[in-house]
Amino acid sequence: MTDLDDIPTPQGDLTLKLLTSRQDTNFYGDITGGWLINHMDQAAELCASRLAHGRTATVAIEAMDFLCPVRVGSVVSVFTQAQDIGRSSIKIDVEVWIRPHQERNPDELYKVTEARFVVVALDDNGRIRAVPGE
Template sequence: MGAVMTELDDLEDIPGPEGQLTLKLVAMPKDTNLHGDISASWVVSQMEQAAELTAARLAKGRTATVALSSMDFLCPVRLGSLVEVHSQLVETGTSSLKINIEVWILPPNEQDPNSLYKVTEATFVMVALDDKGRIRTLPKC
């Protein structure tokens, strides 16, 4: 007998965010560039904030960004879009964490809450710091 295709099978083929939802916010007028789109620097700032939140929780304290991979912007972020930033731990070292960050949007006036569009992604390398700003070892889990 042949397999019966269901709506759930179709949904599994649709890519979606990976990792934990870390930030969810609305793109506001103050975040636009001169063309009225949301500035790429604002998007990167939200990504770094999500990486910092994730790293600080895992490192149990202060962390800093030391590197991030290149990124491509797949679509513009329009004013009023609901912006979701997802984070996923990729790797840990002695003092560092690699965290993949993805940005997805729900455009303004979109009726289907499942119609998210991927904007960009990057891997952030974060290091744990002590109170004096020196690199420290990550705590044991």
């Protein structure tokens, strides 16, 4: 019997859910890392803009390792969790999990990658501004 505490699960809130397609692949039929990073950045932006009450921009992405390939037809779920809110910046952990196409166990998720995104709040002129307090 498996202890449920030992089974890895996504951390944070489900922010984006996408279906992969052929146009997003490399020569070998795997989804490109750039496609994943683009959607991770969008998810970080959605999370940050809610917390910052407006416009934000990504200024850094910390180390990222890809744990497994993503095939066409996989359902990609991007989870976000704010870790640190500073005066003008927000650090957001972003995880990507997939439900592979034609998997034997359709409820099983696989972690693909994670990274910490650093996002700053911007004013209407594109200058860094303070993140409003709660």
